Amino acid sequence: MALNEGLSIGALAARTGLAVSAIRYYEAQGLISPWRNAGGQRRFARADLRRLSFVMIAQQFGFTLPEIRAQLDLLPDGRTPTKADWGRISTAFRDHLDARIETLTRLRDNLDGCIGCGCLSLEACALYNPGDGARSKGQGPRYLMGDRPGEP
The missing domain is CATH 1.10.1660.10 (Multidrug-efflux Transporter Regulator; Chain: A; Domain 2)
Known part of the structure; x- marks a missing residue:
């Protein structure tokens, strides 16, 4: 050819x-x-x-x-x-890859705890997200996305 x-x-x-x-x-x-x-x-x-x-x-x-x-x-x-x-x-x-790496690192390091979904469907979630405080931060897994409990 x-x-x-x-x-x-x-x-x-x-x-x-x-x-x-x-x-x-x-x-x-x-x-x-x-x-x-x-x-x-x-x-x-x-x-x-x-x-x-x-x-x-x-x-x-x-x-x-x-x-x-x-x-x-x-x-x-x-x-x-x-x-x-x-x-x-x-x-x-x-930059996009660096942000993904940071998110994946947080996920890896927090697999044994709540990922911050705000669902309160398990008793243990009340310990990580009392009163569904994560909901006020927006949609999605707020703590996995970088928000921290107790921060405005």
Whole structure:
């Protein structure tokens, strides 16, 4: 296959390990943009291998498809992204990853206690969340999210 012919969807699936249906879904989500050859078949740029690999890795780190698409939209059209391009994206993701690491560390360190759901469904929760005080701090597992008992 000549380099300018692009990759077929089957070749892209074989290289990435993704199902053809997943590749079509990512296309529909605007994460990759194939073109059609004279026979009407989808053709993908070799750079789409990196884009799809990035999508899979970013999803493992907990990023949503809209977050991933926003970063991929910053990559240049018509050329393979460089190390500098990927460096800019990794810098943008660093703060988000640091926050996730902090949350996961708190979760790990507090697995033996209340996670601050405010449900009071167990007697023990009354010890960690008397009078459902966590409720006044907002929705979700407030203490896991960084709020502390007794703080306004």
